[in-house]
Amino acid sequence: MIDLKEVVKIYQTDEVETFALNKLSLKIDQGEFTSIMGPSGCGKSTLLNIIGLIDMPTEGTYQFDGKIVNQFGEKQKADVRKENIGFVFQNFNLLDELPVYDNVELPLIYTSLSAKERKEKVLNVLSKLDIIHRKKHLPKQLSGGQQQRVAIARAIVNHPKILLADEPTGNLDSENGKEVMKILTDLNEEGTTIVMVTHSARDANYGSKIIHLFDGKMITENILKNL
Amino acid sequence: MIDLKEVVKIYQTDEVETFALNKLSLKIDQGEFTSIMGPSGCGKSTLLNIIGLIDMPTEGTYQFDGKIVNQFGEKQKADVRKENIGFVFQNFNLLDELPVYDNVELPLIYTSLSAKERKEKVLNVLSKLDIIHRKKHLPKQLSGGQQQRVAIARAIVNHPKILLADEPTGNLDSENGKEVMKILTDLNEEGTTIVMVTHSARDANYGSKIIHLFDGKMITENILKNL
Numbered sequence: 001m002i003d004l005k006e007v008v009k010i011y012q013t014d015e016v017e018t019f020a021l022n023k024l025s026l027k028i029d030q031g032e033f034t035s036i037m038g039p040s041g042c043g044k045s046t047l048l049n050i051i052g053l054i055d056m057p058t059e060g061t062y063q064f065d066g067k068i069v070n071q072f073g074e075k076q077k078a079d080v081r082k083e084n085i086g087f088v089f090q091n092f093n094l095l096d097e098l099p100v101y102d103n104v105e106l107p108l109i110y111t112s113l114s115a116k117e118r119k120e121k122v123l124n125v126l127s128k129l130d131i132i133h134r135k136k137h138l139p140k141q142l143s144g145g146q147q148q149r150v151a152i153a154r155a156i157v158n159h160p161k162i163l164l165a166d167e168p169t170g171n172l173d174s175e176n177g178k179e180v181m182k183i184l185t186d187l188n189e190e191g192t193t194i195v196m197v198t199h200s201a202r203d204a205n206y207g208s209k210i211i212h213l214f215d216g217k218m219i220t221e222n223i224l225k226n227l
Numbered sequence: 228m229i230d231l232k233e234v235v236k237i238y239q240t241d242e243v244e245t246f247a248l249n250k251l252s253l254k255i256d257q258g259e260f261t262s263i264m265g266p267s268g269c270g271k272s273t274l275l276n277i278i279g280l281i282d283m284p285t286e287g288t289y290q291f292d293g294k295i296v297n298q299f300g301e302k303q304k305a306d307v308r309k310e311n312i313g314f315v316f317q318n319f320n321l322l323d324e325l326p327v328y329d330n331v332e333l334p335l336i337y338t339s340l341s342a343k344e345r346k347e348k349v350l351n352v353l354s355k356l357d358i359i360h361r362k363k364h365l366p367k368q369l370s371g372g373q374q375q376r377v378a379i380a381r382a383i384v385n386h387p388k389i390l391l392a393d394e395p396t397g398n399l400d401s402e403n404g405k406e407v408m409k410i411l412t413d414l415n416e417e418g419t420t421i422v423m424v425t426h427s428a429r430d431a432n433y434g435s436k437i438i439h440l441f442d443g444k445m446i447t448e449n450i451l452k453n454l
């Protein structure tokens with residue numbers, strides 16, 4: 001499903017050239033649950049952004065479902081994202097001017113679902129994340145953990161084939177954290193491919209494979225379970 | 228030093244009235260290290276914002292250094308903040324248009340320090356947080372954990388009397404997290420009063436007192452150490 005070969009990502013500022021990813025190769029099969037760990041600044045979010053077609057590699061090839069996506073134009077990339085990928089951003093990226101309900105409904109707007117069907121899905125996922133009582137609030141009227149749960153709700157409301165989650169429990173207490181991990185595990189058992197960045201060793205162990213990054217390179221890859 | 232009596236904070240939106248804090252009383256002495264824990268949405272950030280004079284209570288009294296601050300005007304509140312308080316916000320609140328160096332220098336601008344003295348303090352704190360190689364980057368050119376470390380550097384560069392830290396290690400790997408907790412402990416041993424919100428039981432144990440909030444109330448207060 002996902003096949004990265006010798007991917008390099010270089011950020012250039014006036015003073016500094018950073019190899020955020022440095023000849024990284026990685027394969028992820030349909031239905032796998034892969035955890036990514038590593039020190040702050042080692043390239044985890046950069047890797048997720050490339051897998052999610054939000055950012056493009058500087059060198060190397062990226063094949064998604066057998067198609068080389070490096071050559072894709074903006075429109076093609078947007079279509080692949082909409083049809084396949086749910087993303088929980090590390091900084092949430094909620095739209096400040098829309099209430100919680102509308103933020104979560106966004107991924108459904110491009111589909112052929114009726115308003116009634118959309119409403120059912122939105123309310124269902126908001127109650128799963130224990131945040132339905134905040135559906136009319138604006139993001140800045142929420143606590144940090146509540147914003148994170150809204151971001152997770154938006155990412156999974158449309159049952160994506162692939163869920164990319166960047167530290168999904170970083171702002172949550174252990175109870176809410178466990179709830180979120182249970183939701184991710186259930187989705188994975190239903191067939192969703194999951195790639196999760198985390199600093200929590202406990203959460204990483206929910207995955208079937210853990211990879212460790214350091215300075216843009218993959219230093220270990222542990223297979224945890226026989227699926 | 229800090230004396231909150233029956234403090235209530237109510238947020239009102241069109242549909243919902245939330246008691247973010249509900250008759251909460253709390254005393255914090257000079258030089259103490261208090262940890263605050265509790266589920267997402269229970270009022271931790273609201274409590275820090277009130278202690279830091281960023282937000283005002285709806286009811287109840289707040290005495291800071293023996294003075295009742297509820298009646299303070301904006302200018303008086305700003306002076307108390309500048310002279311006494313360093314704040315690590317949960318969402319960092321870095322200024323996007325300023326490079327890292329300038330963000331960290333901000334609290335020093337209001338002081339009588341020369342540019343040379345300011346430079347020494349800024350570079351010193353950036354190297355302590357292992358982020359000096361990013362001094363010319365803009366906040367959006369940093370990883371999540373790097374932004375958090377810049378936010379911590381800015382909060383401590385001026386050696387505040389009180390440090391309010393809202394989940395200071397939430398976006399950090401365990402190595403960087405330990406470094407930050409060591410810096411906070413050193414500051415506390417030098418006399419800085421610290422109030423830290425955290426979801427990590429391990430980090431909470433660095434404090435001399437842990438309080439647990441639930442639905443805006445303090446449900447337990449554990450004294451950990453004989454100072």
Ligand SMILES: Nc1ncnc2c1ncn2[C@@H]1O[C@H](COP(=O)(O)OP(=O)(O)OP(=O)(O)O)[C@@H](O)[C@H]1O
Nearest residue numbers: 141143144145146238247267268269270271272273
């Ligand atoms: N501006 C606002 N308007 C309305 N409600 C608000 C506002 N800010 C916060 N709240 C509500 O007040 C409650 C307390 O929020 P607070 O940010 O203090 O929680 P917290 O304990 O810091 O949670 P977290 O661990 O998720 O950061 C939440 O239920 C939140 O929805």
Ligand SMILES: Nc1ncnc2c1ncn2[C@@H]1O[C@H](COP(=O)(O)OP(=O)(O)OP(=O)(O)O)[C@@H](O)[C@H]1O
Nearest residue numbers: 011020040041042043044045046368370371372373
């Ligand atoms: N727009 C940018 N311009 C320049 N450098 C950047 C940019 N974005 C990221 N970087 C650099 O690329 C490196 C990798 O960043 P990335 O966000 O992938 O780290 P991360 O592993 O997710 O870290 P964290 O755990 O702190 O979130 C970092 O050193 C960062 O400073």
Ligand SMILES: [Mg+2]
Nearest residue numbers: 045090370371
């Ligand atoms: Mg990151």
Ligand SMILES: [Mg+2]
Nearest residue numbers: 143144272317
């Ligand atoms: Mg908070």
